Amino acid sequence: MRAAIIVAGGSGERLGREVGKQLTRISGRPLLSYTLEAFDRCPAVDAIVVVVHPDRIEEYRREAVDPIGSPKVIAVVAGGDTRQQSVAAGLEAVPASAEVVAVHDGARPLVTPDVIARAIGTLEADETLAGVVVGRPSYDTLKIVDDDGIVAGTVDRDLFWTAQTPQVFRAGVLRSAYQRSATDGVLGTDDASLVERCDGTVRMLAGPRRNIKVTVLEDLAIAEALLGVRGEGECDG
Numbered sequence: 479m480r481a482a483i484i485v486a487g488g489s490g491e492r493l494g495r496e497v498g499k500q501l502t503r504i505s506g507r508p509l510l511s512y513t514l515e516a517f518d519r520c521p522a523v524d525a526i527v528v529v530v531h532p533d534r535i536e537e538y539r540r541e542a543v544d545p546i547g548s549p550k551v552i553a554v555v556a557g558g559d560t561r562q563q564s565v566a567a568g569l570e571a572v573p574a575s576a577e578v579v580a581v582h583d584g585a586r587p588l589v590t591p592d593v594i595a596r597a598i599g600t601l602e603a604d605e606t607l608a609g610v611v612v613g614r615p616s617y618d619t620l621k622i623v624d625d626d627g628i629v630a631g632t633v634d635r636d637l638f639w640t641a642q643t644p645q646v647f648r649a650g651v652l653r654s655a656y657q658r659s660a661t662d663g664v665l666g667t668d669d670a671s672l673v674e675r676c677d678g679t680v681r682m683l684a685g686p687r688r689n690i691k692v693t694v695l696e697d698l699a700i701a702e703a704l705l706g707v708r709g710e711g712e713c714d715g
Contacts, residue, residue: 480598481525481576482517482644483568486510486538486584487557499692500530500584501541504702508542509692512587512705518548520591522598523580525552529568532556562665562672566656572649578602579652581669582644585692588704589644593685597646600683608678609647611670612685613639639682642689645669651678 486500500510510528517523528551530538539554553571557564565581572579578598582589593612601610616638622631645668647655655672659665666672670680688704690697 479524479573479576480522480578480580481527481572481649482523482580482582482594483565483572484510484513484517484526484528484582484584485557485561485564485568486513486542487529487531487561487564500538502692502698504587504698504705507545509587509701510538510542510584511546513582513584513589514543514546514548514551516587516589516591517580517582517594518546518550520594522595523550525573525576526550527552527568527571528554528584529557529564530554532558560665562656562659565669566660569653569656576649578646579649580644580646581652583691586643586689587692587701588686588688588690590686593689594644597644597683597685600681601646601648604681606679607648607681608651608676609645609670609673609680610683611641611645611668611680612643612689613641613682614684614687615639641668641670641682642685642691643668647673647678651676 501508517526528543535554535556543551543554555567555571557567597610597612601607616635620633620635620638621629622633624630651673655676658676659672674680692698692701
């Protein structure tokens, strides 16, 4: 079994919308619905766990989950105070029979079934890998800046990628990494960082630049425009 955890538990305060970013409507539909639909349509995904704000479980079900009508959604669970706690809550609801777990930000509505399937396929094709992370090479010049805003140096951007989601892992490895991080009191910046500190090999997979995360108000207009023109399976350069 291949399972997906859709993390949608944040308050979305930076977006400045009372309903939060996951339920903010884009072209008449909640942002989260687009994300769920992509995973529902991906044949490589068998089960979906949605992690939402603990005080709004029924609202999220009614507004964003149930309208999709996906038989793959096996649970809608309460998230925690941090993203890491929310993913951990999602892992608890993932069936023990799952061999692969994909973790995705609910606020990335432009993900496509093709991107999800390619990430899962890349992991399954190489038994030496613990995980695969969708991302992009850095195109911008990167500066090291001190506390006063003074440039202390310029790094080789060819060595840097920006990590997106989905991030796909072997289920046992991800569970072990989360258990170890909880024991050690470690807070990772993403799921892959927890696997990396357990010496798991993680590969980056180039995904579309348009796979943006909606964080601030300006992102909504970008997402709405891109949703109107995208072609499923498209991977732009």
